[in-house]
Amino acid sequence: xxxxxxxxxxxxxxxxxxxxxxxxxxxxxxxxxxxxxxxxxxxxxxxxxxxxxxxxxxxxxxxxxxxxxxxxxxxxxxxxxxxxxxxxxxxxxxxxxxxxxxxxxxxxxxxxxxxxxxxxxxxxxxxxxxxxxxxxxxxxxxxxxxxxxxxxxxxxxxxxxxxxxxxxxxxxxxxxxxxxxxxxxxxxxxxxxxxxxxxxxxxxxxxxxxxxxxxxxxxxxxxxxxxxxxxxxxxxxxxxxxxxxxxxxxxxxxxxxxxxxxxxxxxxxxxxxxxxxxxxxxxxxxxxxxxxxxxxxxxxxxxxxxxxxxxxxxxxxxxxxxxxxxxxxxxxxxxxxxxxxxxxxxxxxxxxxxxxxxxxxxxxxxxxxxxxxxxxxxxxxxxxxxxxxxxxxxxxxxxxxxxxxxxxxxxxxxxxxxxxxxxxxxxxxxxxxxxxxxxxx
Numbered sequence: 001x002x003x004x005x006x007x008x009x010x011x012x013x014x015x016x017x018x019x020x021x022x023x024x025x026x027x028x029x030x031x032x033x034x035x036x037x038x039x040x041x042x043x044x045x046x047x048x049x050x051x052x053x054x055x056x057x058x059x060x061x062x063x064x065x066x067x068x069x070x071x072x073x074x075x076x077x078x079x080x081x082x083x084x085x086x087x088x089x090x091x092x093x094x095x096x097x098x099x100x101x102x103x104x105x106x107x108x109x110x111x112x113x114x115x116x117x118x119x120x121x122x123x124x125x126x127x128x129x130x131x132x133x134x135x136x137x138x139x140x141x142x143x144x145x146x147x148x149x150x151x152x153x154x155x156x157x158x159x160x161x162x163x164x165x166x167x168x169x170x171x172x173x174x175x176x177x178x179x180x181x182x183x184x185x186x187x188x189x190x191x192x193x194x195x196x197x198x199x200x201x202x203x204x205x206x207x208x209x210x211x212x213x214x215x216x217x218x219x220x221x222x223x224x225x226x227x228x229x230x231x232x233x234x235x236x237x238x239x240x241x242x243x244x245x246x247x248x249x250x251x252x253x254x255x256x257x258x259x260x261x262x263x264x265x266x267x268x269x270x271x272x273x274x275x276x277x278x279x280x281x282x283x284x285x286x287x288x289x290x291x292x293x294x295x296x297x298x299x300x301x302x303x304x305x306x307x308x309x310x311x312x313x314x315x316x317x318x319x320x321x322x323x324x325x326x327x328x329x330x331x332x333x334x335x336x337x338x339x340x341x342x343x344x345x346x347x348x349x350x351x352x353x354x355x356x357x358x359x360x361x362x363x364x365x366x367x368x369x370x371x372x373x374x375x376x377x378x379x380x381x382x383x384x385x386x387x388x389x390x391x392x393x394x395x396x397x398x399x400x401x402x403x404x405x406x407x408x409x410x411x412x413x414x415x416x417x418x419x420x421x422x423x424x425x426x427x428x429x430x431x432x433x434x435x436x437x438x439x440x441x
Contacts, residue, residue, distance in 0.1 A: 070099040077102070081109060084138040104129055111142055115149055120165075123150050124172050147176050154179070158298045159232055163190050178326030185289060185325060192293035201287070202226060202294045213257060222287050223253050225266040226295060235415040236292070236299045237266040238284055238317065242308030242338065242402070245274045252307065255403045261412035265292060265299075272310040274346070280313055281320035285327055301328040303414045307402035309338035312346040318361045319352045331362045331414050336393075336401040340373045347377035350384060357385035362418065364389050366405060366427075368396035382432045392428040 077092035090109035093102045107114070107122050108129035114122040123146055130143040154169035167186045173179035197203055201219055204210075208218040217224040227234065239256075241248035248270045256266065267288050273280020292299050302321070306314025311334035318329035341347070348356065356363075363386060365378065382388050393401050404426065405411065413422040421429040 070096045074099060074102060077105065078133065081105065082133050082136040082139055086111070101129075111146060115145060118149065118153070120150070120153055120169070123153075124169070127172060147173055151177055151179065154182070155300060158182075158186065159300055161296060161298060163193075163298070178322070181324070181326040185327075188286075189289055189293045189298065192290045193296070195294075200294050201290050216253070216257070217291075219287065220270075221283055222270055223248075223268040224287065224291050225253075225256070225260065225264075225268070226291070227260070227263050227265060229263050230265075230295050230297060231263070233263060234295075234297055235261065235264040236288060236302040237261060237264050237411055237415055238288060238302055238304045238314075239266070239268045240272040240280075240284075240304070240306035240310035240313040240317070241269065242306075242310045243272065244309060245271050247271060252402060252406050255407035256411065258407045259409055259412075261409075261415050264412070264415050265295060265297065266411075267291065272306065272313045274309055274313060277313045277316040278320045278324070281317040282324060284317065285321055285325045299327060301330045303331045303333070303411070304329050305333035305335060305405065305411065305414075306337075307335040308398065309343075309346075311335060311337035312343070315348055315356075315363070316352070318356050318359070319348065322355065322359055328359055329356075329361050331364065331418065333405060333410065333414055334363065334365045334367075335405050336367055336398050337365070340367075341377050342374045344374065344376060348381065350380055353381050353384035353386055356381075357387075360387070362387045362389070364391050364414070366391040366393055366401055368393055368398065368401065378432070383434050388432045390430045390432060392430070394426040394428075 073092050073096050077089045077096075080086075080089035080092065086109040090106055093106040093109065096102045097106060104125050108126040110122075111126045111130070114126055127143065127146050127150060130139045130146065133139040150169050150173060154166040154173070157163070157169070158166040163186050167183055167190070170179040170183040170186060201224060202217050206217045206219060207213075208216040208223060215226045215228065217226065239252070241252060248268065253268050256268070260266070265288070267284060269280070269284055269287075271280075273283070288299055288302070304314045304317050304321075306312065314332050314334060318332050321327040321329055363381060365388065367373070367390060369392070378388065378390075393404070395401070395404065408423060408426075410422055421427060
């Protein structure tokens with residue numbers, strides 16, 4: 001009996017020893033495998049390390065290794081895209097399409113196809129991706145092409161009155177070509193377009209001389225002329241009167257109404273804001289935008305005119321309309337600038353001239369005989385690259401120069417087609433270039 005008990009005890013002891021030995025071996029093997037996995041991971045072989053961790057039943061470590069592998073692939077792929085290898089980058093991004101924003105980067109790899117297809121949604125995604133990639137030359141060049149096309153698409157959408165579509169793009173483009181400012185304007189125009197009747201500018205109670213004029217409205221700051229036809233080709237005209245911020249004589253409005261520019265929404269400011277031309281420009285742009293919104297239009301660029309001292313606010317408005325409202329002035333008509341340009345403090349500064357030159361604004365200076373004129377401001381405009389044309393007027397009466405321009409089709413010429421000089425019987429056009437001062441005599 002004692003012998004039998006001893007045998008059982010020995011067997012149990014042997015089993016315990018064997019189990020312990022097996023456990024020790026397993027621990028040693030696991031330790032060896034874990035060490036190998038760590039070594040593989042440190043050498044960048046994260047996939048193999050993950051498979052070992054899976055064998056070891058360590059799901060968390062396996063997931064960490066796979067994440068490290070994906071991150072490494074991600075960094076390699078973004079590097080290829082920065083270096084201008086979108087095909088190689090696309091192959092890597094495809095292998096980790098569920099990792100982080102790899103799916104967006106995969107779309108960005110096909111940015112040239114997105115441009116060809118003009119796919120707005122893909123272009124917006126691509127825009128965001130290239131912004132993340134930073135200032136690498138390939139990225140900045142691609143981003144410029146993408147943003148340029150998106151900006152044109154936004155302009156097209158705005159002119160087609162898809163203002164929400166335009167707004168979406170401008171909000172994503174940030175400060176590109178004033179997109180942030182255009183987004184603010186677009187939001188305001190959307191609000192004005194849906195304003196209740198009692199808040200509108202163009203309502204019956206605001207009509208001016210309704211017994212004689214069918215399409216003129218008045219508000220505290222301006223007269224507004226609404227054309228019979230309103231469509232995507234409608235132009236926009238803004239006028240600043242003369243005087244030292246005096247009330248505009250209605251003669252200028254009535255002369256315009258005798259021969260208006262068809263299909264042009266015109267705003268005649270009642271005062272020129274000579275004391276603060278930036279504020280007056282903002283007021284004028286707001287009136288124009290509100291009127292356009294109520295007409296179902298979007299102002300993309302404008303033609304501006306100013307008579308006598310109003311010529312100075314007209315020229316400054318080209319600068320402020322762009323800087324503060326991202327509204328480009330296509331053309332400025334200076335109608336016999338007050339005091340023959342002698343008031344130098346009212347002229348465009350050199351820095352402002354560089355801005356208007358970059359915008360490509362055309363300046364037409366309608367003047368009586370030029371003897372005795374101060375040429376400083378005109379020289380500055382010409383020498384900074386502005387497009388400046390002197391227009392000699394046959395009739396040299398100060399007031400008549402403006403009235404002729406209002407009533408003889410000059411505004412319509414300026415808004416629509418300036419390829420040929422207008423009214424050659426009474427106007428002489430001389431385009432100025434640096435060093436051309438002798439042509440002014």
